[in-house]
Amino acid sequence: MTISMLAVLIFIFMFGACIGSFLNVCIYRIPRNMSIVFPGSACPACGHGLPFYANIPILSFLILKGRCLFCSHPISLQYMVVEIVTGMLAVLTYLIFGWTPEALVWFAFAATLVVVSGIDLAFRIIPDRISIPGIFVFGILARVVLDRPLTGIVSGILVGGGILYGVALVYYLIRKTDGMGGGDIKLLAMIGAVTGVTGVLFTLFAGSFAGTGAGIAAMIRNRHADRRMQLPFGPFLSAGALVYVFFGDPIIDWYFLWAVF
Numbered sequence: 001m002t003i004s005m006l007a008v009l010i011f012i013f014m015f016g017a018c019i020g021s022f023l024n025v026c027i028y029r030i031p032r033n034m035s036i037v038f039p040g041s042a043c044p045a046c047g048h049g050l051p052f053y054a055n056i057p058i059l060s061f062l063i064l065k066g067r068c069l070f071c072s073h074p075i076s077l078q079y080m081v082v083e084i085v086t087g088m089l090a091v092l093t094y095l096i097f098g099w100t101p102e103a104l105v106w107f108a109f110a111a112t113l114v115v116v117s118g119i120d121l122a123f124r125i126i127p128d129r130i131s132i133p134g135i136f137v138f139g140i141l142a143r144v145v146l147d148r149p150l151t152g153i154v155s156g157i158l159v160g161g162g163i164l165y166g167v168a169l170v171y172y173l174i175r176k177t178d179g180m181g182g183g184d185i186k187l188l189a190m191i192g193a194v195t196g197v198t199g200v201l202f203t204l205f206a207g208s209f210a211g212t213g214a215g216i217a218a219m220i221r222n223r224h225a226d227r228r229m230q231l232p233f234g235p236f237l238s239a240g241a242l243v244y245v246f247f248g249d250p251i252i253d254w255y256f257l258w259a260v261f
Contacts, residue, residue, distance in 0.1 A: 009091055016090025016107075017057035020083035023111055027082070027118035030127055045073035057083040078118065086114055089242070096246055105141045106245055109194055112138075113238035116187060120234035126183025131190050139193035152196045160192025160200040161185050184233045191241045199244050202252070206240030207233065 022036075028044070029036050041050045048070040054060050061080040068075060089110045097103035112134055120126050135157060142148040164185040171177075192200040215231055243251070 009094075012090050012094050013087040014057070016087035017083040019090070019111060020086030020114070021055065021057045021079075023086055023115050023118070024079050024082050026115045027078075027122065030115070030129065031119050031123045031125060043068040043071060043073065046071035057087075078122075082114060082118060086111060089114070092246055101145050105138075105145050105194070108141075109138060109245065110242055112190075113241060117235035117238045120183070120232040124181075124230070124232055126181070126187050126234050128183070128186065131183065131186035134190040135186070135193050138190060142194045146194070148194075148196065153193055156192030156194075156196040156200055157189045158192075159197045161189035163200070163204060164188050181233075184237065187234055187237055191237065195241060195244055198252075199241065199248065202244040202248055203237055203240040206243055207236035207238075210239060211236040 025041065026036050028034075039049070041055050042048060043050065045068060048068070050069070054064065054069045058080055061075065061083075064075070066075050066077065066080075067073065090107060093103050093107045093110065097106060112130065116126055116130060119130075139153050139157065142153050143150060168182075168185065188200060188203065191203050195203065211231060211233060214236070218231070
């Protein structure tokens with residue numbers, strides 16, 4: 001790797017980390033029905049506004065040792081994790097899609113899924129104000145930028161939302177209780193808008209596989225936990241969708257190659 005290439009990757013990572021800092025604002029404020037623009041960033045404990053030097057992605061967290069500059073209240077590790085993850089996603093998007101309009105679409109999609117995952121982990125909800133507009137926005141981007149056929153976009157939305165709606169309906173008829181939130185249904189419809197039916201099926205399989213593994217690990221770790229405990233499904237669907245976007249084609253090719261033999 002040349003020095004110039006390394007410099008480009010560092011720049012892209014830093015850009016992604018800055019976007020991740022904004023995503024943290026979205027994760028904190030959207031579920032609380034707060035504006036994501038005003039007021040500026042402040043400590044959630046003491047309410048003191050944060051100067052720019054206390055709000056530098058990753059570095060400020062490390063320099064301040066995870067504490068507020070003014071009241072020394074602990075800052076959640078989530079903030080740095082989101083910034084690092086978003087920076088890595090920016091680099092990965094560039095490496096796979098280069099300097100293209102498609103790269104901007106996929107990075108915006110990835111950033112949206114980061115927000116969805118953060119909110120679902122913290123609040124066990126996926127806000128409609130993200131998923132419903134996301135269906136239309138990413139559907140339009142899939143048509144205009146990615147040049148996807150309209151039939152593929154519509155079928156991806158219908159299959160994405162329809163599969164989980166059907167699962168939730170059957171579960172309710174059998175158990176007489178909700179087993180899946182409506183947010184997951186709309187999230188998979190949003191994923192289908194930009195990835196199509198193939199992306200929906202891949203996402204659902206990968207997300208279910210990862211979710212099952214996480215559930216088993218959680219029960220092993222805490223043997224006294226309720227076996228009916230609920231795990232937020234949004235982060236697993238989001239992870240499955242991102243795996244499809246970045247690595248879906250080679251994984252599918254590998255699967256069918258081994259399936260034939």
